[in-house]
Amino acid sequence: MTNRADFPEPTLVQVNGVELEVFEAGRENMGKPIVLCHGWPEHAITWRRQMSVLAATGYHVIAPNQRGYGNSSRPTEVTDYDIAHLTGDLVALLDHYGYEDAVFVGHDWGAFVVWSLAQLHPDRVNKLINLSLPYMERGEKPWIEVMETLLGDDFYFVHFNRQPGVADAVLDANTSRFIRNLYRKNVPPTPPEPGMAFINLAEAETPLGDPAMTESDLAVIISAFETSGFTGGINWYRNLDRNWHLLADAEPMIKQPALMIYGDRDLSIPRFERLAEFVPNVEVVGLDCGHWIQGEMPEETNRVISEWLDRQD
Template sequence: MNINFEFPTPTLISVNVIELEVFEAGQGVGRQPIILCHGWPEHAYSWRYQVTPLVEAGYHVIIPNQRGYGNSTCPKEVTKYDIEHLTGDLVELLDYYQYENAIFVGHDWGASVVWNMAMLHPERVSKIINLCLPYQVRGEKPWIDFLEEIFGEDYYFVHFNKKPGVADAILDDNAAQFLTNLYRKNIPAQAPSQGMEMINLANSTQALGEAVMSDKDLAVYLNGFKQTGFTPSINWYRNLNRNWHLLAEVSPIIHQPTLMVYGEKDIIPPLPNIQDFVPNIDIESLDAGHWIQEERPEELNKMILNWLSE
């Protein structure tokens, strides 16, 4: 991959009774802020290919390592990772830079934070670009209960909640192997495996398909998780039922202009009726798996910039 990029050096910024490690570029008068939110198990560095094109297009690019990641604060209490805290961090980040609102871009768990940011703090979100993870409908049952009924207790969302500490320890002990096996593309079709998917990846000595990134890039992620361990980031999953309750009285309709980009090879399916909840949405897809901003950076950057300029 021949995309040139310069990833900014970080600053620690105090927000919401914690510190966030923030990477920013392109700050200046008259520039529109765009905040990029990473997923799990990722790092702000996952957006490295998007920084230069966005800065050159006139944006102030702000990329936090969200709480529980990198050099950002990792609170001990599980409830400190609920959706009110995660979106509250971004609200105070806007306040720090004295921005009324910003464009928010999310991938994976970061997309979930962005969807919820638009519901909990709609006045702070001007536009939305989300990758891979569609809007999540709040059904009649809390999310972990619902997922357990469909996928069983070995589904990793459920396992993280029902058996706290078990997967954390295995991922910590096998961090390099786990991340190497996870960050793959063009994986051949295979029969569903038994047991817990993330533990299987951590224990497997055979990486399938092709590597998404170089060893040098993967080392950035690995160093981040060696520093924090996996528990803080897994604690995001341990708040899904809590988040379901916190959103009980919140309007489920998102009105901001939205671009949803799916990976055609991703295992996360599109939401067929997403327009019912996000009426002002444009839907695109790329020939990619789940790590879309790293697998197809040039195509994605072009898609994002074209959409923003319309």
């Protein structure tokens, strides 16, 4: 529970063999769905500042805690978090509400799921909006293999896969500090340090920059991970090469209208300059912020999304 007057109480929905904790706004707008998909290590409350605005503009807003997060199911098998399962949950969520398709919005890992949903189930996505993470070209080699070659063993994607359980334990032992150190904006550039970045962050005594989220929202996220632990969310990373194989036969072109929003100060994720080759109907916007776009610049994010949706109608 969030104990926030301006954030809806959740319902638990049975879909695709799991139970998802789902937050809704604008149920009076049934028939015009928009589904908001969080990233890692996030929670549906990261969309709080968007939900009421989208509901006011006529949308039925659906924001699930995806599998592994919050009070949603946390399967024990790593392969239960592959892209077939994650996109299958969203398809089943549409079926639960009786929707043929919807607008999908994703941030970070949620964006990867939305891009993949448009490839694997294109008839269920009528428009898509992604924040931070652009479309990932599949390439000739599995993604973790490529990252290991280019970025080394300590790169967090590689570390999560090659040293299972190590980072999970450190993050679980330092949940509050890790979340508070992670959700920051205006972080000054610092030279790379040895070791795995997220483990270092979880153990850092002093955060850099400024808080990127309100104290009450942070408290919800911290409480959720103190209950769930981090392994479910990290298991999404542990399926990246499996996802590479599962997407082998998927149509690489995404033809639906798409909006890509980058944080211009987000040093963790570079822009994909060839995005339009794979997503020809894409519009690209950059905002003067870091990685936590919808939390750092909520009003600007809402304006960009609302104006783009208006132009699609």
